[in-house]
Amino acid sequence: MNRRSRRLRTVVADNFAVLVAVLLIGGAVGGYLAYTTHVEPGTTTETREVSSWRSTFDVSHRARVVNGTDAFGEGTVLRNRNVYFRRISPRLNGSVTYSYAASDGGTLNTTTTVLLVFRSVGATEGGNTTVYWSVERPLAAANEGSLAPDERTNVPFSVNVTAATAEARRIEEQLGGSPGTLEVSVLARTNVSGTRNGQPVDVTRTNRLRITADGGVYRVSTPGPVVESDSQSEPVTVPAEYGPVRRIGSPLLLGIALCGLLGLTGARYTGRLDVSEAERQWLAYQETRAEFDEWITTGRVPTEADGPPTVTVDSLEGLVDVAIDTDNRVIEDPERGACLVLGSEQWFRYDAPADPLAEDTGGIDPLDQDADGDRTDGDQPDEQPTDEPHPDGDTTG
Numbered sequence: 001m002n003r004r005s006r007r008l009r010t011v012v013a014d015n016f017a018v019l020v021a022v023l024l025i026g027g028a029v030g031g032y033l034a035y036t037t038h039v040e041p042g043t044t045t046e047t048r049e050v051s052s053w054r055s056t057f058d059v060s061h062r063a064r065v066v067n068g069t070d071a072f073g074e075g076t077v078l079r080n081r082n083v084y085f086r087r088i089s090p091r092l093n094g095s096v097t098y099s100y101a102a103s104d105g106g107t108l109n110t111t112t113t114v115l116l117v118f119r120s121v122g123a124t125e126g127g128n129t130t131v132y133w134s135v136e137r138p139l140a141a142a143n144e145g146s147l148a149p150d151e152r153t154n155v156p157f158s159v160n161v162t163a164a165t166a167e168a169r170r171i172e173e174q175l176g177g178s179p180g181t182l183e184v185s186v187l188a189r190t191n192v193s194g195t196r197n198g199q200p201v202d203v204t205r206t207n208r209l210r211i212t213a214d215g216g217v218y219r220v221s222t223p224g225p226v227v228e229s230d231s232q233s234e235p236v237t238v239p240a241e242y243g244p245v246r247r248i249g250s251p252l253l254l255g256i257a258l259c260g261l262l263g264l265t266g267a268r269y270t271g272r273l274d275v276s277e278a279e280r281q282w283l284a285y286q287e288t289r290a291e292f293d294e295w296i297t298t299g300r301v302p303t304e305a306d307g308p309p310t311v312t313v314d315s316l317e318g319l320v321d322v323a324i325d326t327d328n329r330v331i332e333d334p335e336r337g338a339c340l341v342l343g344s345e346q347w348f349r350y351d352a353p354a355d356p357l358a359e360d361t362g363g364i365d366p367l368d369q370d371a372d373g374d375r376t377d378g379d380q381p382d383e384q385p386t387d388e389p390h391p392d393g394d395t396t397g
Helices: 003-014 014-039 161-175 244-269 277-291 314-326
Strands: 045-063 077-081 083-085 091-102 105-121 128-147 152-160 181-196 199-215 216-220 224-239 296-298 310-312 330-333 338-342 347-351
Touching: 003 014, 003 045, 003 277, 014 244, 045 152, 045 181, 045 199, 091 105, 091 128, 091 181, 091 199, 105 152, 105 161, 105 199, 128 152, 152 161, 152 181, 161 199, 181 224, 199 224, 277 314, 314 330, 314 347
Parallel strands: 296 330, 310 347
Antiparallel strands: 045 077, 045 091, 045 224, 083 216, 091 152, 105 128, 105 181, 181 199, 199 216, 330 338, 338 347
16 A cells, blocks of 8 residues: 555545535535436526517619610619619609518508608708708508508509609799708608507608609619517416536436445445554654655665764654754665664664554564674674683683
8 A cells, every 4th residue: 555545544534524524415415406406396487478579661662664775675674773764764663561470460550651752951960950841742642451460561652753853943943942952752651550469559650762863863762671579578487497517417416425425434334444553653754754855865874883872863854953953964774764864973863663564574673683684783692702611611612
């Protein structure tokens, strides 16, 4: 078993109660989340669209070629162009359309009025428009009742641009001129009333086509279709749904907590978490050894009977302090199981704790053995060889 696994076992043993509490809390949280996710998910309130509608009000235009040319053959219909040629297609035709869609149905009445407007306008500060004079001529009108969803109204109109431009100038001449810009336009106005998706409706929408004569052409500008839409929503109660993290993570958390609890209790019951005091001392020594590694050198210390006296130090940290103070290094002798600082007048020694899981050394202190495994001089018996006669009359040799 290496030092890391022993350290882990010691940490687990020392924090057994804390780990059990954490696993119990994790299991409780995982169980609650798993139950509320897969067994009783409960309900939640969502806002859902229950009805919707969409309406479109548009004015389109076209001009038929009545004087054919190489570029445009007679009878050709030019549609929704910005520029038309006055000589070949002097009459502008168009139509005003309105349509709507409603998810819950409806019945609408429409009244459409199309006017030819002559006016003189001028711009003021702030981007506003001043109308100096205005004259309206009716072009078309239509009423449409009981308009259902996806049905549409279509009100056609027609304007002779050459004649309309001449009339606008005639009106201006009657006034002796005007300070603004002369403008000819088609004004389409549609009033919509009735019910749509069960809700009352009463609105009026307008669109203006401006016609500007410029030499041999006339230009038509329109802001485009007016599109409106809306929806109605209401809160509804639906079963709660959770994401994949909660669906997968909650039972996984519960399983990890249960396995951890079983593993911890089983390890403690079988004694696999038991840590002896000898193991704790050995681990503490290994940590201190790693901390002061730069001051320690591994080597073999010779034994000398006449060496200087040896002082035993209580801790490796204290031995390192001695080495620092005496400007020496700590020599770690693995065979002796000790660390020493070899001074000129005195040696300092710290006996490292033995690895409790290491093989038994036979009861002999490794520090008291020389390289051949014999006892050192300091451990020899007190008897010395003598030349005195043996009691049996022999001499020892």
